[in-house]
Amino acid sequence: MKFPWGGKRARGNGDGGGRIVQGALQKVAHRPASISAFSSILAIVSGLLVGFVIMLIVNPGDAVPGFLTILFGWLSEGSRSVGDMLYFGVPIVLTGLSVAFAFRTGLFNIGATGQLTMGAFTAVYIGVNWGFLGAFHWIVAVLGGMIAGAVWGSIAGLLKAFRNVHEVVSSIMLNYIAMYMNTMLIVQLIYNRQYARARSPLPSAHIPTWFLRDIFPGSSVNIGIFIAIGLTILLHIILNRTVFGYELKSVGFNRDAAKYAGMNAKRNIVLSMTISGALAGIAGAIMFLVAGRHLEPVNQLMQEGFTGIAIALLGLSAPIGVFMAGIFYGALEQGGYYLQLYDFMPEIIDIIIAVIIYFSAFSLFIQTYVAGYLRRKLGAEVELQQGTEIK
Amino acid sequence: MEYVIEMENITKEFPGIKANDQVDLKLKKGEIHALLGENGAGKSTLMSVLFGLYTPDSGTIKVQGKQVFIRNPNDANNLGIGMVHQHFKLVHNFSVTENIILGHEDTTKGFLRYDNAVAKIKNLSEQYKLKVDPSAIIENISVGQQQRVEILKMLYRDADILIFDEPTASLTPQEIDELMKILRNLAEEGKSIILITHKLTEIQQVADRCTILRKGKYIDTVEVAGTSNEELAEKMVGRKVVFDIEKAPAKPGDTVLKVEDLCVRSQHSNTELVRDVSFEAKRGEILCVAGIEGNGQSELIYGLVGLAPLSKGRILLHGSDVTQSSTRNRSLAGISHIPEDRQRHGLVLDFSLEYNLILNSYFEKTYQRQGFLDFKAIRTHAEALIRQYDIRSSHGPLSLARSMSGGNQQKAILGREIDRGSELLIAVQPTRGLDVGAIEFIHKQIIAERDRGKAVLLVSLELDEVMGLSDRILVMYGGELVGEFDPETVTENELGLYMSGARKRGVA
Numbered sequence: 001m002k003f004p005w006g007g008k009r010a011r012g013n014g015d016g017g018g019r020i021v022q023g024a025l026q027k028v029a030h031r032p033a034s035i036s037a038f039s040s041i042l043a044i045v046s047g048l049l050v051g052f053v054i055m056l057i058v059n060p061g062d063a064v065p066g067f068l069t070i071l072f073g074w075l076s077e078g079s080r081s082v083g084d085m086l087y088f089g090v091p092i093v094l095t096g097l098s099v100a101f102a103f104r105t106g107l108f109n110i111g112a113t114g115q116l117t118m119g120a121f122t123a124v125y126i127g128v129n130w131g132f133l134g135a136f137h138w139i140v141a142v143l144g145g146m147i148a149g150a151v152w153g154s155i156a157g158l159l160k161a162f163r164n165v166h167e168v169v170s171s172i173m174l175n176y177i178a179m180y181m182n183t184m185l186i187v188q189l190i191y192n193r194q195y196a197r198a199r200s201p202l203p204s205a206h207i208p209t210w211f212l213r214d215i216f217p218g219s220s221v222n223i224g225i226f227i228a229i230g231l232t233i234l235l236h237i238i239l240n241r242t243v244f245g246y247e248l249k250s251v252g253f254n255r256d257a258a259k260y261a262g263m264n265a266k267r268n269i270v271l272s273m274t275i276s277g278a279l280a281g282i283a284g285a286i287m288f289l290v291a292g293r294h295l296e297p298v299n300q301l302m303q304e305g306f307t308g309i310a311i312a313l314l315g316l317s318a319p320i321g322v323f324m325a326g327i328f329y330g331a332l333e334q335g336g337y338y339l340q341l342y343d344f345m346p347e348i349i350d351i352i353i354a355v356i357i358y359f360s361a362f363s364l365f366i367q368t369y370v371a372g373y374l375r376r377k378l379g380a381e382v383e384l385q386q387g388t389e390i391k
Numbered sequence: 392m393e394y395v396i397e398m399e400n401i402t403k404e405f406p407g408i409k410a411n412d413q414v415d416l417k418l419k420k421g422e423i424h425a426l427l428g429e430n431g432a433g434k435s436t437l438m439s440v441l442f443g444l445y446t447p448d449s450g451t452i453k454v455q456g457k458q459v460f461i462r463n464p465n466d467a468n469n470l471g472i473g474m475v476h477q478h479f480k481l482v483h484n485f486s487v488t489e490n491i492i493l494g495h496e497d498t499t500k501g502f503l504r505y506d507n508a509v510a511k512i513k514n515l516s517e518q519y520k521l522k523v524d525p526s527a528i529i530e531n532i533s534v535g536q537q538q539r540v541e542i543l544k545m546l547y548r549d550a551d552i553l554i555f556d557e558p559t560a561s562l563t564p565q566e567i568d569e570l571m572k573i574l575r576n577l578a579e580e581g582k583s584i585i586l587i588t589h590k591l592t593e594i595q596q597v598a599d600r601c602t603i604l605r606k607g608k609y610i611d612t613v614e615v616a617g618t619s620n621e622e623l624a625e626k627m628v629g630r631k632v633v634f635d636i637e638k639a640p641a642k643p644g645d646t647v648l649k650v651e652d653l654c655v656r657s658q659h660s661n662t663e664l665v666r667d668v669s670f671e672a673k674r675g676e677i678l679c680v681a682g683i684e685g686n687g688q689s690e691l692i693y694g695l696v697g698l699a700p701l702s703k704g705r706i707l708l709h710g711s712d713v714t715q716s717s718t719r720n721r722s723l724a725g726i727s728h729i730p731e732d733r734q735r736h737g738l739v740l741d742f743s744l745e746y747n748l749i750l751n752s753y754f755e756k757t758y759q760r761q762g763f764l765d766f767k768a769i770r771t772h773a774e775a776l777i778r779q780y781d782i783r784s785s786h787g788p789l790s791l792a793r794s795m796s797g798g799n800q801q802k803a804i805l806g807r808e809i810d811r812g813s814e815l816l817i818a819v820q821p822t823r824g825l826d827v828g829a830i831e832f833i834h835k836q837i838i839a840e841r842d843r844g845k846a847v848l849l850v851s852l853e854l855d856e857v858m859g860l861s862d863r864i865l866v867m868y869g870g871e872l873v874g875e876f877d878p879e880t881v882t883e884n885e886l887g888l889y890m891s892g893a894r895k896r897g898v899a
């Protein structure tokens with residue numbers, strides 16, 4: 001077995017900082033799809049197995065039915081639970097897309113959570129106050145969230161492009177600024193003292209459900225799922241079929257060559273972060289423009305933004321992969337919800353997901369093993385990629 | 392044991408191509424053994440097998456008569472095998488010293504100790520005349536200096552079997568002479584050397600024997616003494632190769648590029664790397680900027696194409712001022728640019744070949760419709776260039792640029808840039824890393840461009856190329872133009888004096 005990238009490898013571009021993570025993402029993203037997908041699945045399986053072992057230790061008697069619940073919980077109540085799976089999955093799909101998109105331009109958007117927070121607040125603010133918009137209310141609220149996220153993302157992009165501030169550093173700081181601003185603005189502008197949380201958006205601002213509640217009766221699903229599907233397809237097309245996508249990827253792969261080719265690297269960086277932020281902002285809007293969910297003035301970073309990083313990894317930074325990974329995440333969440341039927345804490349799901357995240361981050365290693373194994377078995381195809389690292 | 396390395400029946404297949412097909416290579420102790428072959432013949436692959444970067448599909452390797460399995464570069468290091476790669480493997484924000492000791496650090500109680508290392512490096516660089524500034528950061532030094540760091544790295548590890556993959560591709564003639572001496576010294580001290588090079592004269596100068604590959608297959612191993620360049624070239628290409636550059640006299644027309652008092656400042660310090668350079672390039676003429684590496688030629692070109700800001704001066708293209716224009720607008724105004732560093736600027740290694748072939752034109756109407764890439768047009772374009780420029784790779788238009796051999800990467804860039812048919816073709820080291828057949832072809836293309844009435848600005852470190860290809864020569868030294876010459880009347884010696892700064896005179 002050999003680990004070509006164990007050696008020292010001169011890199012043609014980039015600039016210090018979060019290179020390791022970027023490198024990992026990059027490697028995962030540009031392996032042949034089959035091997036990459038295989039290793040993602042391996043990460044998932046490993047995560048599930050570890051979860052199962054933990055369940056066996058905690059409560060051997062219920063481990064098997066409990067585990068099956070995690071796996072198939074999303075089917076347990078038929079269309080209702082399927083609907084909820086989609087409901088849980090949508091925000092994660094969107095934050096995953098956000099991280100993945102920036103990544104394709106060579107940027108590591110660790111600030112999805114801040115962008116999501118800004119989007120959520122703006123959407124809720126509009127949802128609470130702008131009832132006069134009538135039928136357009138929810139649309140404007142979502143767009144407001146999108147714009148707020150985009151602005152937040154663009155700050156990191158501008159800093160990177162014009163001041164060479166690494167986006168990881170600036171977006172981590174922006175995450176905290178967003179978190180505290182959110183608390184402050186809720187209390188100042190849309191506070192519900194009685195419950196110590198933000199006021200509820202008006203029903204006209206709720207994300208509509210159209211016919212979905214007929215198909216998935218009793219579930220919380222809304223048309224956020226259509227938005228997620230639409231954006232997945234849109235990003236797929238942008239990245240793979242358009243001139244803009246060609247530019248973004250050139251800048252992501254080799255900034256010097258992009259400059260040589262006359263591409264405006266600064267513009268592309270700003271645009272990429274803006275779009276990435278917009279996606280996270282939409283996620284924030286969709287999460288909170290529903291009945292029964294409230295923004296709270298708590299100083300906590302919203303986890304969805306970070307989960308998005310894992311989902312981007314698991315989905316190999318490709319929009320369609322990210323969509324599938326995000327929905328899978330929704331299924332696990334849904335399974336975890338039913339886990340309470342047994343003597344398990346739903347937190348077991350968090351553990352499983354955490355393990356999957358670790359494994360997907362380790363998928364680099366897994367891929368190396370898989371690649372080596374396949375090479376010995378098949379002696380082919382893998383080589384092309386192995387060679388890329390060391391040529 | 393007579394042989395230190397015996398590679399037998401090595402076969403290595405990549406999807407779509409057999410890079411090595413039953414290849415033999417036997418290295419004697421203390422000899423310099425040249426490895427010759429066309430671009431993509433499988434030389435680098437064979438050496439990567441020896442260095443543990445690839446596992447061969449079949450075949451055996453013996454070191455000092457004992458069969459070994461070299462699984463990774465560490466195994467190779469332990470067997471005393473060192474390698475300088477075709478494309479350097481340096482950490483480019485580390486210093487020279489850090490790069491050299493990387494992986495072989497001296498430590499006391501876990502703390503890095505530089506003193507011994509620094510002393511050893513100093514000794515080595517004096518002993519072998521490999522001048523580098525040990526504290527310089529890699530990305531700030533020239534390609535030529537990076538090469539020296541690579542060589543030092545290997546010497547630092549006390550390797551006995553030294554593999555050089557095209558070590559002279561980026562050296563100046565003087566440096567090459569020095570390297571040749573070094574190689575001979577090393578061999579006399581008992582080190583065994585494998586030298587990959589496309590330059591037959593170098594083989595004649597230093598090599599004892601030469602193994603020739605063609606399209607992945609072993610052709611022959613010959614004693615160099617008693618084999619002529621022509622024979623070597625014929626064995627390698629499979630046909631006769633014309634070495635002399637044939638061209639009609641130039642018919643210079645009107646001025647395409649006019650440069651006035653151009654200055655480019657270093658981005659790291661406050662010195663001017665290009666100082667008050669003025670010249671004109673005319674249609675129908677190949678104008679060459681000659682000089683020793685690191686005398687401002689690279690920066691001059693970066694300034695011309697907009698990759699480095701000018702601190703002073705004007706650039707006129709067809710009389711219109713492009714000094715303030717972006718790289719893109721200069722390119723559209725009629726500049727094609729074959730860059731010096733193919734992997735840094737010339738290619739997106741993770742793109743396919745066909746994507747790379749539109750790197751400078753992807754936005755043009757031909758390749759897009761309303762912002763959507765026109766895949767059919769891209770493919771047609773790629774297939775045409777692949778055919779015309781004989782770009783060899785494993786998957787045709789879909790080959791990842793990264794997987795292509797160095798010479799074929801270069802051919803891809805050449806094809807792309809020449810094909811654009813710009814009024815001004817800037818070619819920096821256009822034939823670096825090409826085999827003799829490909830060089831012949833590229834020279835013909837460049838001359839054809841000239842004869843089509845294009846202006847060609849050639850930057851070359853190779854005196855043969857400078858003398859053979861250009862119609863007018865400008866010599867650059869220390870950031871300034873120090874002389875203008877007619878290649879018909881000037882001697883190589885005279886040029887050398889100007890290039891080394893021993894003489895200078897004004898340039899009209």
Ligand SMILES: Nc1ncnc2c1ncn2[C@@H]1O[C@H](COP(=O)(O)OP(=O)(O)OP(=O)(O)O)[C@@H](O)[C@H]1O
Nearest residue numbers: 387405410430431432433434435436794796797798
């Ligand atoms: N990792 C890889 N994956 C797929 N094909 C490869 C890989 N590495 C090399 N090849 C192919 O194998 C062939 C031999 O390549 P190699 O780099 O050994 O050539 P070379 O003789 O060193 O040529 P050059 O003189 O241009 O450097 C080429 O056709 C190349 O496209």
Ligand SMILES: [Mg+2]
Nearest residue numbers: 435477796797
């Ligand atoms: Mg090679």
